[in-house]
Amino acid sequence: MWSPSREGCIGEAVLGTVESFLDTSLARAQRIRQCRLTGDRDDDLLLAVLEEVIYLLDTAGEAPVDVELEAIPGGVDVKFAMVDASTLPQVGAVPKAVSFNELHLSHGPRG
Amino acid sequence: MQIIQETPYRFRIEQEGAMRVPGIVFASRSLLPDEQGDMALMQVANVATLPGIVHASYAMPDVHWGYGFPIGGVAATDVDNNGVVSPGGVGFDISCGVRLLVSPDLDREQLQPHIRAVMDHLDQAIPRGVGTKGVWRLPTRAALERVLTGGAEYAVEVGHGVTEDLQRCEDGGVLPGADTATVSERAVERGLGQIGSLGSGNHFLEVQTVDSVYDATVATHMGLAEGTVCVMIHTGSRGLGHQICTDHVRQMEAAMTRYDIHVPDRQLACAPVHSPEGQAYLAAMAAAANYGRANRQLLTEATRRVFEAHTMTTLEVLYDVSHNLAKIETHPIDANPRTLCVHRKGATRSLPPHHPDLPADLTEVGQPVLIPGTMGTASYVLAGVPDNPAFFSTAHGAGRVQSRHQAARHTNADVLRRGLEEHGILVRGTSRRGLAEEKPEAYKDIDAVIETSHQAGLARKIARLVPLGVVKG
Secondary structure (H helix, E strand, O other): HHHHHHHHHHHHHHHHHHHEEEEOOOOOOEEEEEEEEEEEHHHHHHHHHHHHHHHHHHHHOEEEEEEEEEEEEEEEEEEEEEEEEEHEEEEOOOOOOOOOOOOOOOOOOOO | OOEEEEEOOOEEEOOOOOOOOOOOEOOOOOOOOOOOOHHHHHHHHHHOOOOOEOOOEEEEEEEEOOOOOOOEEEEEEEEEOOOEEEEHOOOOOOOOEEEEEEEEEEHHHHHHHHHHHHHHHHHHHHOOOOOOOOOOOOHHHHHHHHHHHHHHHHHOOOOOOOHHHHHHHHOOOOOOOOHHOOOOHHHHHHHHHHHHHOOOOEEEEEEEEEEEEEOOOHHHHHHHHHOOEEEEEEEEEOOHHHHEEEEEEEHHHHHHHOOOOOOOOOOOEEOOOHHHHHHHHHHHHHHHHHHHHHHHHHHHHHHHHHHHHHHOOOOOEEEEOOEEEEEEEEEEOOEEEEEEEEEEEEEEEEEOOOOOOOHHHHOOOOEEEOOOOOOOOOEEEEEEEOOOOOOOOEOOOOOEEEOOOOOOOOOOHHHHHHHHHHHEEEEEEEEEEHHHHHHHHEEHHHHHHHHHHOOOOOOEEEEEEEEHHHHHO
């Protein structure tokens, strides 16, 4: 169990993804990016947020070192605290896409 | 699942339930995936449920678990019989493929005094890793569209290579049928800055030498002899290809119920080839394929410049071939020619001698099949054979046996790098974990995969190449 809330779980997934290929231990956010993402199901929402991270990495060269999510009807409002990814040590293969395999977001017995 | 061994190198998954055809796995007993632990065989059986599939759902000797289709999967659907196209049967990295460059002048001894300088220069010249900006940065969508429709041919037209390069590329370096209207803004944005870049993961650029020759006549025809210096480039369509796959899978998922298609795995989303969604995907896939071909063309140019600077010699293209693509081809089904959509995902096209799609100067020997090994191990050149049993397809590499996570967990990247250097292999990588994830033990034995390909009649061995230096993301 990662978090008592859906938004918390998605946030943990984002930070875990970034930590898989960047050493963020000394990172300091340089700017904030905001977006609104929608999804029919929780799994789709998780997918949409992770895809946004990959898109920003490829186009802006930035990665989030912190994230805040707020539930809205049909989706979430997301605030990413971004750093220039090229300033951080790369520690793993850079992700290019998100697939559904064993990807699911659900309520456990305690949240 | 009932698995029957038909020969020492061929297993059949019996057709049952929703399967429309059997599964056929080309593997030795030791390469056969464990049915319980590795879901690859389940995926082979799932692919056999696709509408319009003919003959069998095939698995190559390096088969392992993937997105919907297994990696190392081959499946053909009859397009005039409700046959579908499935993006999972191509892969996220559309037209990921391999190009082999051959030195007409240098052998290993002659390169030796320059190898360290060449590797250091390649380390600077070959973009890869986080924040990658390719060697050819396009300013606008219009400029990128010319690449998406023109591929390597367009790159050569504007000065990035020579015409002879194209003659040795699958499809002459450009896959027809691309439609840039099917490529999303997001894919374009991701593609603008990355042409002429390597990416990370298992992509690489290797300086190699020919270690063994199995057929001297064919090898000579291809410019290969023991000691010949080569450069192998393994990369694909980068973020643009991944985005196109993502976009079109979504569109197909939404459309599937309209065609009354039900698949056992969401990741097998598909649509009839003749449907608007099917046609849109194939047009976008062609655009991504052309991007991938242009990518390898620009990396060729960057590599040539390094070799010219240090050795005063150049490099020639032996061949450039994809291992993630769906192609519309004609094959005999029950003795009648049928138009098929042949999916090769982590599988390499392997045309026999005298096939009309071969360049004239290779028609006698068959298509060079380029199969990269894993970091620090061998790569192979094979040739296509006439009686290939899987729509002229064969393996593409060694196939993972450990996930990236498993591989990285117990591996010290510095120790790994030193070990490779002790064997005379210079490594230029971007990340330590990335190197650890690519350790040879994480993959199947490439020699076993190639031997099986040879014995199963998929292709025949011509030469074995070993690395002298590796550039990885």
